[in-house]
Amino acid sequence: MFERMQLLVCGGESCEQKQIGAIKDALLVELKKHDCENEIAITQSSCFGLCEKGAIVGVFPDEVYYQCKTKSEIVMIVEKHIKNNQIVEELRIKDPILHKRLKEHSNFHVFNKQNRIVLRNCGIINPLSIEEYIARDGYFALAKALKEYTSEEVIEIVKKSKLRGRGGGGFPTGLKWEYAKNSQSDIKYVVCNADEGDPGAFMDRAVLEGDPHSILEAMAICGYAIGAQQGYIYVRAEYPVAVERLERAIEDAKNLNLLGDNLFGTDFSFEIELRLGSGAFVCGEETALIASIEGFRGMPKLKPPFPAESGLWGKPTNVNNVETFANIPVIILKGADWFNTIGTEKSSGTKVFALGGKIKNTGLIEIPMGTTLRDVVFDIGGGIPNRKKIKAIQTGGPSGGCIIEKDLDTPIDFDTLTDLGSMMGSGGMIVMDEDNCMVDVARFYLEFTVEESCGKCTPCREGTKRMYDILNKISEGKGTLEDIDHLEVLASMVAETSLCGLGQTAPNPVLSTLKHFRDEYLAHVNDHYCPAGVCRELTNYIIDDTCVGCTKCATNCPVGAIIGWPKAIHKLDMSLCIRCGACKQACPVGSIKTVKGGEAHV
Amino acid sequence: MQIIDVLKKYPASQTSLLEILLEIDRLKDNHYISKEEVHMISEYLGVRTSHVYSVLTFYTLLSTEPRGKHIIQVCKDIPCYVNDAFDVRKTLEKMLNMSVGQTSRDGLFTLEETACIGCCDEAPAMLIDLEPYTNLTRDKIERILASYREVTL
Ligand SMILES: Cc1cc2nc3c(=O)[nH]c(=O)nc-3n(C[C@H](O)[C@H](O)[C@H](O)COP(=O)(O)O)c2cc1C
Numbered sequence: 031m032f033e034r035m036q037l038l039v040c041g042g043e044s045c046e047q048k049q050i051g052a053i054k055d056a057l058l059v060e061l062k063k064h065d066c067e068n069e070i071a072i073t074q075s076s077c078f079g080l081c082e083k084g085a086i087v088g089v090f091p092d093e094v095y096y097q098c099k100t101k102s103e104i105v106m107i108v109e110k111h112i113k114n115n116q117i118v119e120e121l122r123i124k125d126p127i128l129h130k131r132l133k134e135h136s137n138f139h140v141f142n143k144q145n146r147i148v149l150r151n152c153g154i155i156n157p158l159s160i161e162e163y164i165a166r167d168g169y170f171a172l173a174k175a176l177k178e179y180t181s182e183e184v185i186e187i188v189k190k191s192k193l194r195g196r197g198g199g200g201f202p203t204g205l206k207w208e209y210a211k212n213s214q215s216d217i218k219y220v221v222c223n224a225d226e227g228d229p230g231a232f233m234d235r236a237v238l239e240g241d242p243h244s245i246l247e248a249m250a251i252c253g254y255a256i257g258a259q260q261g262y263i264y265v266r267a268e269y270p271v272a273v274e275r276l277e278r279a280i281e282d283a284k285n286l287n288l289l290g291d292n293l294f295g296t297d298f299s300f301e302i303e304l305r306l307g308s309g310a311f312v313c314g315e316e317t318a319l320i321a322s323i324e325g326f327r328g329m330p331k332l333k334p335p336f337p338a339e340s341g342l343w344g345k346p347t348n349v350n351n352v353e354t355f356a357n358i359p360v361i362i363l364k365g366a367d368w369f370n371t372i373g374t375e376k377s378s379g380t381k382v383f384a385l386g387g388k389i390k391n392t393g394l395i396e397i398p399m400g401t402t403l404r405d406v407v408f409d410i411g412g413g414i415p416n417r418k419k420i421k422a423i424q425t426g427g428p429s430g431g432c433i434i435e436k437d438l439d440t441p442i443d444f445d446t447l448t449d450l451g452s453m454m455g456s457g458g459m460i461v462m463d464e465d466n467c468m469v470d471v472a473r474f475y476l477e478f479t480v481e482e483s484c485g486k487c488t489p490c491r492e493g494t495k496r497m498y499d500i501l502n503k504i505s506e507g508k509g510t511l512e513d514i515d516h517l518e519v520l521a522s523m524v525a526e527t528s529l530c531g532l533g534q535t536a537p538n539p540v541l542s543t544l545k546h547f548r549d550e551y552l553a554h555v556n557d558h559y560c561p562a563g564v565c566r567e568l569t570n571y572i573i574d575d576t577c578v579g580c581t582k583c584a585t586n587c588p589v590g591a592i593i594g595w596p597k598a599i600h601k602l603d604m605s606l607c608i609r610c611g612a613c614k615q616a617c618p619v620g621s622i623k624t625v626k627g628g629e630a631h632v
Numbered sequence: 633m634q635i636i637d638v639l640k641k642y643p644a645s646q647t648s649l650l651e652i653l654l655e656i657d658r659l660k661d662n663h664y665i666s667k668e669e670v671h672m673i674s675e676y677l678g679v680r681t682s683h684v685y686s687v688l689t690f691y692t693l694l695s696t697e698p699r700g701k702h703i704i705q706v707c708k709d710i711p712c713y714v715n716d717a718f719d720v721r722k723t724l725e726k727m728l729n730m731s732v733g734q735t736s737r738d739g740l741f742t743l744e745e746t747a748c749i750g751c752c753d754e755a756p757a758m759l760i761d762l763e764p765y766t767n768l769t770r771d772k773i774e775r776i777l778a779s780y781r782e783v784t785l
């Protein structure tokens with residue numbers, strides 16, 4: 031029997047924690063009460079992308095989304111909507127920005143400027159159901175490629191689409207496929223890079239968890255195009271849900287002969303296996319990834335030879351990122367010309383970004399290339415919370431840099447971000463406000479690189495460590511002007527002489543913060559002062575006369591350094607203060623300020 | 633399951649090494665690979681013990697020292713850091729009375745740091761036995777730890 035209605039329950043990680051199981055159980059109990067449990071399907075979908083809203087239930091085909099908190103709300107939804115087809119207006123999700131109850135999901139203000147290609151199925155289908163993927167034209171692109179196109183034609187379409195690699199480098203995908211195709215060998219491999227390690231990026235996780243079949247389909251298309259019969263997905267063990275769903279997807283696809291021998295009755299055969307990454311960032315670099323699959327330490331090799339000539343076990347190998355692959359089926363189905371209508375001249379299509387940091391709406395967004403950063407931060411992201419001012423946007427993770435307020439109107443694409451001294455990277459976008467210290471941010475990224483450097487080449491292993499030491503010195507107030515010079519010399523040396531992308535780009539966070547926020551470095555060095563009040567040793571607090579005497583700071587101070595009576599201006603004893611900042615956070619009126627050393631002593 | 637049964641699940645070639653190491657690690661209550669196991673693996677795969685060691689020590693998810701029953705990994709990356717109203721690592725260190733890298737006396741928990749775990753929209757976050765816990769607060773951490781303690785009792 032067919033179900034007349036489907037209830038989608040958000041099973042994204044954040045909702046899963048908000049006790050989705052309980053909600054599903056309650057729904058079932060209610061449905062049984064009305065004797066309609068057989069007419070209604072309850073499906074756990076992947077993340078709806080509205081995590082801050084809490085547990086969400088979608089009713090299809092009506093496309094109504096509810097936010098449920100209590101059992102009585104579930105009772106109401108079942109009784110009114112499921113049973114009597116009346117939409118429960120008061121439980122409908124509110125738009126985070128317009129604060130209006132909107133009729134349709136796609137009318138959400140957050141979604142207005144978005145265009146979902148990569149995330150087309152995420153949150154819409156049950157990722158565990160191959161039937162639902164097929165119902166949304168899944169595996170049609172593979173059929174079309176195998177039946178209607180030669181492998182040359184497939185490559186031609188991908189080339190014409192101007193799709194560029196979403197794993198960070200932005201290399202033209204069609205061209206890469208062509209190299210692999212032109213390498214002569216009986217055995218070739220397709221590898222999907224799902225080692226997503228850039229701090230702040232989780233778009234690949236969303237696709238793997240929400241739409242695993244799209245990756246399998248794309249890899250098979252790639253296999254057909256380049257002449258490979260075996261694919262590997264290298265996925266982080268830290269993504270257990272993704273691993274589970276991929277395993278299931280591969281099994282289901284095999285059962286329907288959408289993977290395996292003689293696909294769609296042709297003589298093309300393709301298999302996919304998983305390989306797990308085990309917590310080494312550098313394994314995201316393609317040659318290191320290949321070494322890791324082969325069972326070695328994941329250390330990068332010198333290129334050339336590129337994997338397209340000599341990759342996995344010395345055979346021609348095409349490595350693409352998850353998001354890159356996710357675009358392929360749509361491009362095959364809708365054509366290169368259609369894809370070129372989206373995005374900019376040199377960067378077609380969309381890009382998924384992970385918005386994080388000091389921004390109201392965090393989460394994944396998919397926007398056409400060419401959207402401005404301002405639109406992303408203020409329109410889609412809803413701006414900076416707590417009426418703070420934006421200081422910078424960090425893109426490209428530990429390989430990228432900072433973009434400042436005055437450049438916010440730049441349309442985003444691969445080339446513009448590079449011109450601004452940052453880079454697209456894998457799509458992490460972290461917004462910083464006035465409370466973030468840029469020296470500290472640079473130090474933070476360097477700490478990451480120092481730890482993740484595999485140690486094979488000296489510039490990266492030693493150079494990043496020395497840079498990190500200098501940054502530490504500066505943030506402790508012991509830095510000198512020569513240190514800043516040394517930092518710059520080291521930065522260009524590490525960038526120029528490192529073996530792989532990790533070291534080559536590691537200095538970027540330092541160089542870009544030095545370029546845009548030199549005065550902050552100078553304040554640390556010359557005035558022994560951290561303007562943002564982050565670097566502990568360089569922060570002194572004062573309570574100014576706007577204090578309303580609420581006593582919150584004094585109650586929150588762990589060392590009793592603040593004294594004062596209710597309704598009277600409080601006083602802070604810096605000789606006792608341990609600079610934890612708890613008082614500043616507790617103050618409801620912003621009376622606690624950070625000042626240069628020396629001024630603060632009461 | 634015995635180690636030998638794990639080995640037999642995988643083809644005897646070097647490409648299985650990492651998978652085997654991960655599975656043995658997960659299987660064992662004290663989550664580490666012993667010297668004997670290194671020898672068994674090297675024999676089964678036909679690779680040198682030094683090679684097994686080199687791989688084993690390269691990846692942060694693996695260990696050559698016994699660890700706790702549950703492995704807590706605190707995300708130390710920038711979104712968790714920027715949004716961190718309180719310090720998750722320090723909070724855990726205090727609650728467990730140990731520092732990162734150590735195992736609690738009762739052998740229940742090992743505290744580690746991890747690179748980004750892709751939960752940035754719900755920062756701060758941590759993994760316990762690779763299970764993600766997000767939007768952490770002090771209370772929430774206390775409840776989570778308590779739930780692990782209860783199950784084990
Ligand atoms: C240190 C380092 C880490 C990388 N991490 C990743 C990663 O996590 N995911 C990814 O797809 N590419 C990563 N890359 C890029 C890959 O080397 C490779 O360029 C990419 O997988 C190619 O796929 P694409 O052409 O589809 O972008 C990394 C590169 C470097 C240097």
